[in-house]
Amino acid sequence: MGKRIAIIGGGNLGTAIAEGLLNSGFSKAGDLTITKRNVATLKPLKEKGVHVTDDNTEAVNKNEIIILAVKPFQVADVLRSVKESLNENKTLISVVTGVLLADMEELVGKKLTYFRAMPNTAIAIQESMTCICSKNADKATAKYVNDLFSTLGKIVTIDEKLMEAATILGACGTAYAMRYIRANIQGGIEIGFDATTASLIAAQTVKGAAELLLKKGTHPEQEIDKVTTPKGCTIAGLNEMEHRGFSSSLIRGVVASYKKIAKD
Numbered sequence: 001m002g003k004r005i006a007i008i009g010g011g012n013l014g015t016a017i018a019e020g021l022l023n024s025g026f027s028k029a030g031d032l033t034i035t036k037r038n039v040a041t042l043k044p045l046k047e048k049g050v051h052v053t054d055d056n057t058e059a060v061n062k063n064e065i066i067i068l069a070v071k072p073f074q075v076a077d078v079l080r081s082v083k084e085s086l087n088e089n090k091t092l093i094s095v096v097t098g099v100l101l102a103d104m105e106e107l108v109g110k111k112l113t114y115f116r117a118m119p120n121t122a123i124a125i126q127e128s129m130t131c132i133c134s135k136n137a138d139k140a141t142a143k144y145v146n147d148l149f150s151t152l153g154k155i156v157t158i159d160e161k162l163m164e165a166a167t168i169l170g171a172c173g174t175a176y177a178m179r180y181i182r183a184n185i186q187g188g189i190e191i192g193f194d195a196t197t198a199s200l201i202a203a204q205t206v207k208g209a210a211e212l213l214l215k216k217g218t219h220p221e222q223e224i225d226k227v228t229t230p231k232g233c234t235i236a237g238l239n240e241m242e243h244r245g246f247s248s249s250l251i252r253g254v255v256a257s258y259k260k261i262a263k264d
């Protein structure tokens with residue numbers, strides 16, 4: 001039988017996780033609880049049979065796996081308010097940016113199993129990249145949490161000191177990729193396509209390029225070599241992009257985002 005899961009914080013990410021767990025069949029609606037203060041926005045999940053409540057203590061009491069998906073500044077209040085209900089049988093999984101495993105343990109004041117998971121918004125369609133780290137986890141619990149996030153996309157287990165870097169590359173990365181696609185759409189319109197067709201071509205082309213790397217395990221430059229005809233149009237465009245600082249601007253953007261949240 002599946003474990004009972006409570007998601008504290010039914011916002012963008014919390015509801016996307018709930019939808020993914022239901023759609024994948026990982027959880028039955030009756031085994032899922034989701035909380036927020038204004039529960040009206042959770043009506044679609046309620047209609048599917050998910051237990052919806054504004055009572056975090058009840059949610060923690062009745063469930064074994066607790067996924068924390070509130071904003072970073074809300075974590076301290078939420079954890080303090082439920083800490084009496086948290087015991088060694090509970091597993092706390094935070095998807096919150098910048099709150100350390102040690103911070104959670106200090107707020108709760110008990111040696112539970114703690115996880116941090118850093119997904120991205122593609123979790124809504126079960127295509128997330130989720131980086132995971134943990135404290136006090138036994139093998140069985142780690143496997144369960146890995147299985148849970150594997151149903152919502154791909155996972156990698158990392159050391160906690162890489163969690164900020166994971167936030168940048170994995171979560172902010174969705175926004176960077178969107179900008180790249182948007183620029184292609186803008187270029188595509190200038191060379192003749194209507195916006196809808198340009199959007200389809202740009203998005204599917206990026207999806208196909210990413211799938212080549214994921215499925216074949218090749219390096220991007222190997223795939224680029226297959227596209228670039230000597231004296232052809234691809235290399236002419238690529239070199240112009242590099243002269244304009246394309247790779248350099250992306251690397252600098254990643255590092256600027258990292259500097260904004262890095263603690264070291």
Ligand SMILES: NC(=O)C1=CN([C@@H]2O[C@H](COP(=O)(O)OP(=O)(O)OC[C@H]3O[C@@H](n4cnc5c(N)ncnc54)[C@H](OP(=O)(O)O)[C@@H]3O)[C@@H](O)[C@H]2O)C=CC1
Pocket residue numbers: 008009010011012013014035036037038039056069070071072074078095096097118119120121171
């Ligand atoms: N967006 C992203 O790409 C990513 C976000 N994250 C992290 O995920 C977390 C959630 O982000 P996101 O879903 O975008 O944020 P949202 O603001 O959409 O969701 C947070 C939810 O928490 C609810 N909430 C606030 N206080 C309480 C409370 N006391 N009890 C129960 N629920 C409460 C809010 O609803 P109400 O006000 O009705 O209570 C709100 O719906 C953040 O910490 C963020 O850092 C992590 C990876 C990627």
Ligand SMILES: O=C(O)[C@@H]1CCC=N1
Pocket residue numbers: 097167171172
């Ligand atoms: O922009 C931010 O701060 C958060 C972190 C990951 C995605 N959004």
